[in-house]
Amino acid sequence: MADEKVVRFGILGCAAIARKLVRAIAISPTSSVYAVASRSIDKAKAFASANNLPPEVKTYGSYEQLLDDPCVDALYIPLPTSLHLEWALKAAYKRKHILLEKPPALCVEDLDIIIEACNNNGVQFMDGTMWMHHPRTPQMKAFLQNPDLFGDLKLVQSTFSYAGSDKFFEEDIRVKPDLDALGALGDVGWYCIRAILWANDYEMPQSVIAHPRPVLNEGGVVTCCGATFSWQDGRVATFNCSFHSPMTMDLSFLGSKGNMRLHDFVIPYEENTASFFSSANTGKHKEISSGWGPRSSEHIVTTKFPQETMMVQEFGKLVKGIQDSGGKPDSLWPSISRKTQILLNAVNESIQEGLVSVTL
Numbered sequence: 001m002a003d004e005k006v007v008r009f010g011i012l013g014c015a016a017i018a019r020k021l022v023r024a025i026a027i028s029p030t031s032s033v034y035a036v037a038s039r040s041i042d043k044a045k046a047f048a049s050a051n052n053l054p055p056e057v058k059t060y061g062s063y064e065q066l067l068d069d070p071c072v073d074a075l076y077i078p079l080p081t082s083l084h085l086e087w088a089l090k091a092a093y094k095r096k097h098i099l100l101e102k103p104p105a106l107c108v109e110d111l112d113i114i115i116e117a118c119n120n121n122g123v124q125f126m127d128g129t130m131w132m133h134h135p136r137t138p139q140m141k142a143f144l145q146n147p148d149l150f151g152d153l154k155l156v157q158s159t160f161s162y163a164g165s166d167k168f169f170e171e172d173i174r175v176k177p178d179l180d181a182l183g184a185l186g187d188v189g190w191y192c193i194r195a196i197l198w199a200n201d202y203e204m205p206q207s208v209i210a211h212p213r214p215v216l217n218e219g220g221v222v223t224c225c226g227a228t229f230s231w232q233d234g235r236v237a238t239f240n241c242s243f244h245s246p247m248t249m250d251l252s253f254l255g256s257k258g259n260m261r262l263h264d265f266v267i268p269y270e271e272n273t274a275s276f277f278s279s280a281n282t283g284k285h286k287e288i289s290s291g292w293g294p295r296s297s298e299h300i301v302t303t304k305f306p307q308e309t310m311m312v313q314e315f316g317k318l319v320k321g322i323q324d325s326g327g328k329p330d331s332l333w334p335s336i337s338r339k340t341q342i343l344l345n346a347v348n349e350s351i352q353e354g355l356v357s358v359t360l
């Protein structure tokens with residue numbers, strides 16, 4: 001396993017959500033799973049065997065032991081959000097590069113402390129927003145930037161929901177105020193907000209207002225909410241995120257000349273091929289408006305690797321750049337995380353303060 005050419009990952013915490021990234025790291029030719037740590041050695045060993053990790057993968061019964069292993073280059077941290085500040089800081093001090101599950105923090109102040117520690121210790125920070133790394137994403141961006149086909153962006157609408165089971169609402173960390181206090185906003189809303197920022201070239205809106213009737217559980221955790229973002233020049237974006245509706249991952253964009261849609265923006269329906277739909281210069285009615293056209297066209301994008309592996313590779317490239325040539329950590333990914341976090345917290349503030357408009 002001591003291959004010097006790959007980025008050696010340690011997995012800090014054996015949560016079920018770590019399984020996907022462990023597989024993604026193993027698939028990537030430029031990275032390897034070097035060690036996994038849990039708070040008990042039995043749990044770490046059970047995780048390693050459940051995920052078919054080779055016997056040379058180290059297992060640790062404490063997070064500290066993993067941080068002290070000098071062979072670990074980078075950490076994937078899938079811990080509950082309330083533990084991110086503590087463990088991301090400890091990791092940065094030990095000079096481990098950090099791929100942090102989203103939402104990266106409970107508030108932007110905490111995230112700033114994490115990012116500063118990463119910069120001071122020369123380590124890369126990236127959050128785990130995997131759809132950003134799918135090859136479909138730059139292709140969609142090219143359409144949004146096409147002045148003849150799409151024109152100027154006017155509206156973005158995004159929905160991400162799934163239906164939690166009774167067990168989910170009783171036990172899951174995502175509904176617990178002491179673990180993931182941002183609830184649906186931090187889990188599924190994060191992706192919607194990121195998509196809105198992405199479409200708007202990361203230009204922050206002027207104001208944020210939550211929609212009426214958000215749903216909060218008895219612990220005060222949001223389980224369903226929506227919000228509208230507005231920009232000075234009239235651009236608008238809305239999203240709705242929920243644990244109470246069937247699985248939906250919609251994203252739609254309206255421009256002055258065209259539109260674009262997809263229904264699986266966070267997790268594509270299939271791993272190796274994904275598509276999006278676009279129309280340009282539509283509006284040709286048939287006789288007596290009995291139909292219209294042209295229909296939207298489907299653009300199919302194939303990918304050799306799952307989007308999570310693409311993310312691991314992008315992260316690994318930045319890590320290698322720092323390791324091999326002493327470069328500085330890249331600032332793009334932390335800055336995008338930060339903007340997403342600011343908007344997430346603005347939506348929370350609007351909800352908690354009685355649906356006020358929050359000016360940024």
Ligand SMILES: *[C@@H]1O[C@H](CO)[C@@H](O)[C@H](O)[C@H]1NC(C)=O
Nearest residue numbers: 211212213214225226240245
């Ligand atoms: C979000 O969407 C769901 C399903 O359409 C709807 O019931 C709910 O009222 C919406 N919530 C907000 C706060 O926009």
Ligand SMILES: *[C@@H]1O[C@H](CO)[C@@H](O)[C@H](O)[C@H]1NC(C)=O
Nearest residue numbers: 106107181182348349352353
């Ligand atoms: C949500 O907003 C309220 C009011 O602004 C604040 O007290 C609370 O800490 C925020 N919660 C989170 C998880 O950011």
